[in-house]
Amino acid sequence: MVPADVQTDPQNPTSRLGARLPRPALMLAAVLLVAFNLRVAVTSLGTLFELAGLHPATQAVLTSLPVICFAVVGGLGKTLISRVGLYHCQTIAVGMLTAGLVVRVLDGPAILILGTVLACSGIALSNVLLPSLVKAHFPSRVGTVTGAYSAILSAGAAIGAMTTVPIAETSGSWRAGLLVWASTAALALVVWLTASRGMRRTIDSGSHRSLLRSPLAWAVTVVFALQSASAYVTMSWLPSIYAAAGLSPQQAGFLLAASILVGVPVYFAAPVIAMRMRSQGLLIAFFSLCLVCGYLGLCLAPAAGGLAWAVLIGVGGSVFPVTLSLFALRTSNAADTASLSAMGQGFGYLIAAPMPFAVGLLQEWTGSWALPCLVMATLCLIQTIVGFSAGRQRVIAPAR
Numbered sequence: 001m002v003p004a005d006v007q008t009d010p011q012n013p014t015s016r017l018g019a020r021l022p023r024p025a026l027m028l029a030a031v032l033l034v035a036f037n038l039r040v041a042v043t044s045l046g047t048l049f050e051l052a053g054l055h056p057a058t059q060a061v062l063t064s065l066p067v068i069c070f071a072v073v074g075g076l077g078k079t080l081i082s083r084v085g086l087y088h089c090q091t092i093a094v095g096m097l098t099a100g101l102v103v104r105v106l107d108g109p110a111i112l113i114l115g116t117v118l119a120c121s122g123i124a125l126s127n128v129l130l131p132s133l134v135k136a137h138f139p140s141r142v143g144t145v146t147g148a149y150s151a152i153l154s155a156g157a158a159i160g161a162m163t164t165v166p167i168a169e170t171s172g173s174w175r176a177g178l179l180v181w182a183s184t185a186a187l188a189l190v191v192w193l194t195a196s197r198g199m200r201r202t203i204d205s206g207s208h209r210s211l212l213r214s215p216l217a218w219a220v221t222v223v224f225a226l227q228s229a230s231a232y233v234t235m236s237w238l239p240s241i242y243a244a245a246g247l248s249p250q251q252a253g254f255l256l257a258a259s260i261l262v263g264v265p266v267y268f269a270a271p272v273i274a275m276r277m278r279s280q281g282l283l284i285a286f287f288s289l290c291l292v293c294g295y296l297g298l299c300l301a302p303a304a305g306g307l308a309w310a311v312l313i314g315v316g317g318s319v320f321p322v323t324l325s326l327f328a329l330r331t332s333n334a335a336d337t338a339s340l341s342a343m344g345q346g347f348g349y350l351i352a353a354p355m356p357f358a359v360g361l362l363q364e365w366t367g368s369w370a371l372p373c374l375v376m377a378t379l380c381l382i383q384t385i386v387g388f389s390a391g392r393q394r395v396i397a398p399a400r
Helices: 022-047 056-084 086-103 110-135 144-170 172-194 217-244 249-276 281-300 306-316 321-329 334-352 355-366 370-390
Strands: none
Touching: 022 056, 022 086, 022 110, 022 144, 022 172, 056 110, 056 217, 056 321, 056 334, 086 110, 086 144, 086 172, 110 321, 110 334, 144 172, 144 249, 144 321, 144 355, 172 306, 217 249, 217 281, 217 306, 217 321, 217 334, 217 355, 217 370, 249 306, 281 306, 281 321, 281 370, 306 321, 321 334, 355 370
């Protein structure tokens, strides 16, 4: 029986813009440039903790801020969109990101934290907005564009992690290593302002409504939450898991970078494949089971199969771009896409936020990484099950 909140008709009408949207190539460039900056601001900071001589308490605050901002500010995105419109909201988001990247290098730890909050708040808004922009501007290319910006986002994360320290060491200042990324954000802002010039205040006449009573919306949200938990646990603890197994810090860092980089081409392909499938449940299951195998490998033989587990986890992380595609696939207009994106990312990041801390506590309690890895494998199995519900061919009923 089909739930009352969904329709079995898979048609996906474009948003009611009244006229054909101009400058598609420029808009695509803007979307990709914004996407590049959505993780580089985070990964670049984490690599400089030791070089900057930050107090451990400051480090703990800074590592917690991104996911907290993603949850709180992302959850408020729907309200801001309904008040100022998608295009103005995206301008605010990229402006906040650029300003935050400049502010965080101006003074001591307090200013660094303030700038990070500002930058991560801009990132959180863009996280919510990009799926709706893709739905509005590229309705027949949702999978391709989502794949492209997901791959660019992942590549930006890897580039930030790998190049920030060399830049800082070459310039002789850790602040210079951070400030360089303000220039890429400023470029994204300039291109976005050019691409969105003259656009209407709102993307369509639909209502930005609450989807909290929709079982389908909650299924998508749970998948997003579980894949986010896996991603943040991996970024936080994968090097420590390898180091505890006897690998050197350099080897552990290489395996984390390999895990990120191997996902880049898969991130591009996954949404394209998802758009061509009648149901995305099998695709979510495939990537989720890659994660299960990766975590079980880390539990049983972390050093012996280190590269294999890193590759499996990197490929399995492609649940992320598939879920971004679901925001568009499970809605019939750009306004509902924005609402589902805000709900999925707001609640999703809120649920995922405690997981790295909880996994760390579990490791400290047991004295081993085996049980934490087993817990993560179990969560990925749950993700597989919920993914079949989120991936069924249906859309949330439009508001009446």
